Structure formats: structure tokens, C-alpha cells
Amino acid sequence: MAISVGIEGLGFYLPSKILTNADLEKRVETSDEWIRTRTGIRERRIAAEGENTSDLAVGAAKMALAEAKLKPTDLDLILVATMTPDMPCPATSCIVQSKLGAPQAAAMDVAAACSGFVYGLVMGQQFVASGTYRHVLVVGAEVLSRVVDWTDRSTCVLFGDGAGAAILGQTSRGQILSTYLGSDGTKADLLKVPAGGVAVPASHQSVDERGHYLKMNGTEVFKHAVRAMSDACLKAIERAGIKPEQIACVIPHQANIRIIEAVVDRARMPLEKVYLNVDRYGNMSAASTIVAFCEAVRDGRVKKGDYALLVAFGAGLTWGSCVIRW
Ligand code: UT7
Numbered sequence: 001m002a003i004s005v006g007i008e009g010l011g012f013y014l015p016s017k018i019l020t021n022a023d024l025e026k027r028v029e030t031s032d033e034w035i036r037t038r039t040g041i042r043e044r045r046i047a048a049e050g051e052n053t054s055d056l057a058v059g060a061a062k063m064a065l066a067e068a069k070l071k072p073t074d075l076d077l078i079l080v081a082t083m084t085p086d087m088p089c090p091a092t093s094c095i096v097q098s099k100l101g102a103p104q105a106a107a108m109d110v111a112a113a114c115s116g117f118v119y120g121l122v123m124g125q126q127f128v129a130s131g132t133y134r135h136v137l138v139v140g141a142e143v144l145s146r147v148v149d150w151t152d153r154s155t156c157v158l159f160g161d162g163a164g165a166a167i168l169g170q171t172s173r174g175q176i177l178s179t180y181l182g183s184d185g186t187k188a189d190l191l192k193v194p195a196g197g198v199a200v201p202a203s204h205q206s207v208d209e210r211g212h213y214l215k216m217n218g219t220e221v222f223k224h225a226v227r228a229m230s231d232a233c234l235k236a237i238e239r240a241g242i243k244p245e246q247i248a249c250v251i252p253h254q255a256n257i258r259i260i261e262a263v264v265d266r267a268r269m270p271l272e273k274v275y276l277n278v279d280r281y282g283n284m285s286a287a288s289t290i291v292a293f294c295e296a297v298r299d300g301r302v303k304k305g306d307y308a309l310l311v312a313f314g315a316g317l318t319w320g321s322c323v324i325r326w
Helices: 021-025 032-039 053-068 092-100 114-127 185-190 204-208 216-239 257-266 285-298
Strands: 004-014 016-019 041-046 077-081 108-111 137-145 161-169 173-182 248-253 307-313 316-326
Touching: 004 053, 004 173, 004 285, 016 021, 021 257, 032 053, 032 257, 053 077, 053 092, 053 137, 053 161, 077 092, 077 114, 077 185, 092 108, 092 137, 092 204, 114 137, 114 161, 114 173, 114 285, 114 316, 137 285, 161 285, 173 216, 185 216, 216 248, 216 257, 216 307, 216 316, 248 257, 248 285, 285 307
Parallel strands: 077 108, 077 137, 248 307
Antiparallel strands: 004 161, 016 041, 137 161, 173 316, 307 316
């Protein structure tokens, strides 16, 4: 009999420092009104100096372990989805393994930008379903505040820092019923950090050209996000063998309220079923979907027996979705 994979524990961690739209008005030529109406964002969290992606990941992981009633030494594998690793090498997951105190766990990072948590969930599911591992920690964690260009008003208002975690195991709670992943590398240029890899290694010139900061063609990304996420919603629902109206709560990647509205409109699902936190945290890339899922469960928006739909989209381009029965 196939092993069914569920969620043993959920957790999240958000830095305490809040950056409001009013604060941003003092930094760049923008307004609270523009940011709210074009994106839905009111404020975002910013990691403290010295607080790194691994620290946020450990905060989220500890909460998930406590909920699962597991010790760090129970973990068999740690997957950290991030586009803002502590450093290019080693993987942030190895740093998390050390900070958590989980020496027996294997560890690797997942590089799928904002879709990273959903990609990680699907990867972790395979290890549990095959019987290879019993407890897999999947984390989405980002410190985007250190890769955004604080002089570029078209991107710096959008992003925030945070982390969310799920522990996968052989349990019927939070059963992963269906998954769907996609990518389109021909659109890789639409959202990227151009320098710092081997194509454009760090140099005085790369720093002068601000090549280590995030660059985005917002309008193009917007269009692709709507199409890919609405299709992904329907794919996961179909694969779960249920009808769209059976979904109790939709948990989308939280990049922009207008994208979310367009996605549910195209997928013919009511906005009232969508869990939103983009107003409080902005776009936390790989952390967005999982933090929203944690909050939706905590707030009772996802109850026992409910079908929840997670859907994400990001640089790559990448996208992914899954239906979870809570
Ligand atoms: O996580 C997945 C990846 N990210 C996303 O999914 C984000 C996708 N894109 C978006 O959310 C939207 O495209 C943005 C919010 C980034 C931009 O919204 P838009 O409706 O596409 O605006 P736009 O880029 O077409 O810009 C409209 C105007 C421009 O001025 P002009 O050229 O019309 O005079 C911009 O210069 O708004 C200006 N603008 C701003 N004005 C005030 C851009 N950023 C700002 C700003 N404050 N922060």
C-alpha cells in the first residue's frame, strides 16, 4: 500500500522590525497610496542586523518541531527553499542543521525562488512516500531586504523577510492529495539577480552596476503569474479528483493583491476563499505560501477535513500547486 504523506507540524518566524509604506516614502519617490492600490502592501518585516536566513529558518523549524512533538534529532532530511541563502556555499540547510542540532539529518537547498516551498514540499513528499525517510523538515526562508535595491522604487516596496516550515511524515493530518510543478526557463531574464554567480562574478564593476540586486520586469512577471497560477490551481484540483467548489481555502503566493484577484477570477474561485497576508508582510518569496498556510490554520480558516489549495509562482520562471486535506 502506498504511504500517504501528511503534515506533522507547522511553524513560522517573522522578524520583529516593521517597515511601513510611510517609512518608504522617506527613502524613495513613492506614496502609501501608490503602494496600497498597486500592490495591497501596507508593511513588511525586516530582519535585524546579523539575523540571517538560517536564523529565520531555525525559528520557524523550532515552532514546527514543537507542534509535531518531535526533537531535532528525529529529522531525517532538511530542505530549505530560499533565493537569499546565507552565502553561496555551503547550503543554508546545512547551517540550519547545525543550528538546530540535527546531526543525523541530510540537508540540501531548493532553488525555485517564490515557488521554492511548494517545490520543497513535493521533494519531501517523495522521500516519505518512498519509505526512505520518516520526518522531513521543509522550510521556506528569505531575507530579501538584503538583495533589494533600496534606490529602486519599482522593486524595494514589494518585498519582506520571513520564514515558514512544515514537517512531513506518515500522518493523515494535512495529507498531500495532489501536486503540480512547472517551469519556463526561456523567461529567466524577467526576474533575476544578475551578478554574483559564475556568469557575472563579483567585481568592482558588478558592484558599481548594482548587479547584485534583484531586477524585475514587473508588468511581464504579472502577466505570466496570473496565467501560470490560475492554470496551476485547476491542475492540482483536477489531480486531487475534487471540484473547485470543494476547496475551503486558497493560499496563494502573496506578491500582489491584484495578481491574486486576477488568478482567482480566471480560476473561477471566489476571493472570499483566499487567505491574504500580503498587506502585512509583502512578498516573502519562498516563505510567503507557507507563512500564509500556517496563519490560515491558526486562524481557523483551514479546519479539520478541509481541502486547502496552495499555489505559488516566481523567478525561473517556476510555479507549483498542491491540494492538502487538513
Ligand atoms: O513573486 C513573484 C514575482 N513578483 C511579482 O509577481 C510582481 C509582479 N509585478 C507586479 O506586482 C507589478 O507589475 C508592480 C507592482 C511591480 C508594478 O505595477 P504595475 O501596475 O505593473 O505598474 P508599472 O510597472 O506599469 O508602473 C506604473 C507607473 C510607472 O510610472 P510611469 O512610467 O507610468 O510614469 C512607474 O514608474 O508607476 C511607477 N512606479 C511607482 N510609482 C510610485 C513604479 N513603482 C512605483 C512606486 N511608487 N513604488
